[in-house]
Every structure is written in structure tokens, then in C-alpha cells.
Amino acid sequence: MEMGILGLPQSGKSTLFEIMTGVKGGQHGEAVVRGQASVPDVRFDKLVEIYKPAKISPAKVPFVDVHVMGEKPWEAVRQHLSGTDGILHVVDGFSLPDVSLSLDAYRRLEDELILSDLIIIEKKMERTAKLPKKAISPQEAAQSELLPRLKDCLEEGKPLRTLGLASAEEFLLRSFSFWTIKPELVVVNVAEDNLSFADVFAKEAKLKEPVMGICCQIEAELAGLDAAEQKEFLVSLGIAEPAFGRIIRAAFSLLGRISFFTVGEDEVKAWVIPEGTKAPQAAGVIHNDFERGFIKAEVMHYNEFVAHGASLAQVKAAGRLHLEGKDYIVQDGDIINFRFNV
Ligand SMILES: Nc1nc2c(ncn2[C@@H]2O[C@H](COP(=O)(O)OP(=O)(O)OP(=O)(O)O)[C@@H](O)[C@H]2O)c(=O)[nH]1
Numbered sequence: 001m002e003m004g005i006l007g008l009p010q011s012g013k014s015t016l017f018e019i020m021t022g023v024k025g026g027q028h029g030e031a032v033v034r035g036q037a038s039v040p041d042v043r044f045d046k047l048v049e050i051y052k053p054a055k056i057s058p059a060k061v062p063f064v065d066v067h068v069m070g071e072k073p074w075e076a077v078r079q080h081l082s083g084t085d086g087i088l089h090v091v092d093g094f095s096l097p098d099v100s101l102s103l104d105a106y107r108r109l110e111d112e113l114i115l116s117d118l119i120i121i122e123k124k125m126e127r128t129a130k131l132p133k134k135a136i137s138p139q140e141a142a143q144s145e146l147l148p149r150l151k152d153c154l155e156e157g158k159p160l161r162t163l164g165l166a167s168a169e170e171f172l173l174r175s176f177s178f179w180t181i182k183p184e185l186v187v188v189n190v191a192e193d194n195l196s197f198a199d200v201f202a203k204e205a206k207l208k209e210p211v212m213g214i215c216c217q218i219e220a221e222l223a224g225l226d227a228a229e230q231k232e233f234l235v236s237l238g239i240a241e242p243a244f245g246r247i248i249r250a251a252f253s254l255l256g257r258i259s260f261f262t263v264g265e266d267e268v269k270a271w272v273i274p275e276g277t278k279a280p281q282a283a284g285v286i287h288n289d290f291e292r293g294f295i296k297a298e299v300m301h302y303n304e305f306v307a308h309g310a311s312l313a314q315v316k317a318a319g320r321l322h323l324e325g326k327d328y329i330v331q332d333g334d335i336i337n338f339r340f341n342v
């Protein structure tokens with residue numbers, strides 16, 4: 001799971017990127033900077049407390065910050081972001097005096113991305129039209145059948161994600177790296193003295209995409225404090241938790257991701273997988289050999305583990321340790337020990 005950060009120039013992308021990943025983005029005018037955010041998870045923290053492992057490995061989500069330049073900037077950055085699974089669209093809500101101006105800014109970028117996708121489709125359709133029928137592969141033929149529908153959608157000014165394409169269709173289209181097919185989370189970067197700006201934005205925008213507010217300036221200050229100071233600061237502002245965690249959780253739910261855990265005294269680790277992943281493929285996230293040589297998965301849910309005094313023996317005695325086969329669908333919060341043979 002990788003998230004690309006997009007937004008108009010000077011909307012706060014690199015500030016957000018640094019808050020999420022600790023990496024300074026776009027310092028030297030690079031077009032693309034990558035970093036990783038650790039996923040905050042109280043269950044993970046609890047497991048670390050229980051096992052006191054030598055190594056602590058929270059789930060990581062890669063983020064990519066882009067600095068757009070040049071004539072056709074969105075064409076240029078497309079290839080850098082082709083592998084991203086979702087988009088954080090950062091909107092300036094701190095320097096503009098009015099929500100309607102922020103909305104215009106949001107739409108301006110969405111329109112650019114829609115246009116950029118439309119150009120790709122038109123070029124493809126032109127090329128295909130010139131080819132003799134025999135030269136068109138079955139895959140291209142299947143794509144060509146879909147393209148007119150996509151074109152109509154974009155021409156109506158709507159992003160492709162609104163089409164509700166089936167996952168097989170999305171798979172067929174993945175080589176185009178369309179911008180607007182990717183799930184999007186709208187992040188409104190608000191001023192310190194106007195935290196409700198994002199709610200007004202959301203109300204007026206009436207978007208299908210989820211909208212979240214963050215004050216990057218406050219969050220950047222927070223990131224520099226230790227845990228106790230953070231708590232105090234948050235209480236003084238009347239904020240429940242740093243936006244950082246909310247954004248990652250929203251991205252998880254937007255992209256249908258869940259976490260499972262592997263535990264031991266050597267390492268406690270959280271892994272990120274798509275919802276609906278079966279046990280062998282989940283094992284494959286750890287190592288290819290685990291998937292190939294998959295035999296069984298010993299599974300207990302985090303809630304069961306904690307409910308039984310964090311004792312494996314008690315979980316077993318209660319019959320709550322399950323031995324699962326290759327069709328088992330891994331659940332959010334599962335603690336798994338894979339048995340495999342290589
Ligand atoms: N007042 C205020 N200023 C902010 C906030 N967030 C970012 N800024 C400022 O806005 C400017 C741009 O922030 P960046 O994070 O570099 O924005 P960017 O979108 O990465 O900019 P480019 O990469 O140049 O397009 C910087 O001077 C920030 O200090 C905010 O929440 N409030």
C-alpha cells in the first residue's frame with residue numbers, strides 16, 4: 001500500500017509528508033521524495049508491552065511527495081506515482097480567506113487530473129483506430145471496449161473512481177496509471193485559528209471522497225514534542241489525537257487494508273494486507289517461501305489473546321487457537337504463526 005500526496009503548489013504537501021514520515025520532502029527541488037509512516041495501533045503497542053521483543057516493527061505505509069514543475073506537470077509525475085494505491089489530495093485551507101476559493105483550488109487540480117487522464121484515453125483510442133484488427137491483442141480489445149465509457153465519464157468532468165468499476169476492469173486498465181481511478185482522501189490543511197474550515201469545506205463540496213481536516217502547522221509542532229507534552233498540547237487545543245493517526249486510518253479504510261500481527265520475544269511485527277486476503281497470500285507478504293511452502297496458519301485473534309490474560313496456554317485451553325488452512329481469510333487483528341515447509 002503506497003499513498004501519493006498531490007495538491008496544488010504551496011498547499012502544504014511537503015509539510016504533511018514530513019509530519020507523516022519524518023522525512024523532509026522536496027528540499028532540493030527533487031520531483032519525488034519517498035518516506036514511510038509508521039501506523040499507530042494501540043493493539044500493536046499492547047503486544048509490544050506484553051512481549052518486550054528485541055525488535056519492534058510497526059506496520060509501515062509508504063508515502064510519496066511530489067513537487068510539480070514544468071509545462072505539463074501531471075503528465076511528468078504520473079510515472080513516478082503509477083505504483084501508488086491511493087491519493088491524498090491536499091487542499092490549501094489556511095491562506096485562502098473563503099471556503100469557496102479552497103473548493104475552486106480543489107476542483108482546479110481535479111480538473112487537471114481529469115484532463116490528463118482524458119488525453120491518455122484519446123491518444124490510445126487514436127492509436128488503436130489506426131491499427132489493423134489483427135494487430136490488436138485480446139487485452140487491448142477488451143480495454144478498447146471500456147474506454148468510451150471512461151471517456152464519457154471524464155468528459156462530464158467526473159473522476160473515473162465515480163464509475164464504480166469492477167476490480168477485473170480496474171485490473172485490465174492498470175497499465176494506463178489513470179490518476180482519477182485511484183481512491184482519494186481529501187485533506188484540507190486548515191489554519192490554527194480556523195479548525196472548523198474543513199467541516200464547512202466538506203459540507204459545501206458534497207464529495208463522494210472522504211474529507212479530513214488537519215492543521216499542518218500544529219501537527220508539525222506536535223511532532224517535535226515527547227509523548228507527555230503532546231498529550232498536554234492536544235488537551236489545551238481540545239483535539240483528541242494527532243491528525244496523523246486519523247489520516248492513516250482513513251487511508252486504511254479507503255483502500256480496504258487491515259493489519260495482522262506476528263509475535264515473539266525476538267520481534268513483534270504488524271503487517272498490512274488487503275481485506276479478504278487468504279492465509280497463504282498473507283504469509284507471502286512476510287516471505288515468498290512462506291506462501292509457496294504454506295501448510296497451516298495458527299491463528300488467535302488479538303481480542304481473544306488479551307481477554308485470556310495474554311497467555312497462549314489460556315487461549316489454547318479455551319479452544320481459541322485455530323488451525324487454519326489455505327482458504328482461511330485473514331481478519332484484522334489476527335495474531336498468526338505460519339507453518340510452512342520449504
Ligand atoms: N499558515 C500556515 N502555513 C502553512 C501550513 N502548512 C504549510 N504552510 C506553509 O506553506 C508553505 C508551503 O508548504 P509546503 O509544505 O512546502 O507546500 P508544498 O505543497 O509542498 O509546496 P510545493 O512542493 O512547492 O508545491 C510553507 O511556507 C509552509 O510553511 C499551515 O497549516 N498554516
Ligand SMILES: [Mg+2]
Nearest residue numbers: 013014026067
Ligand atoms: Mg513540496
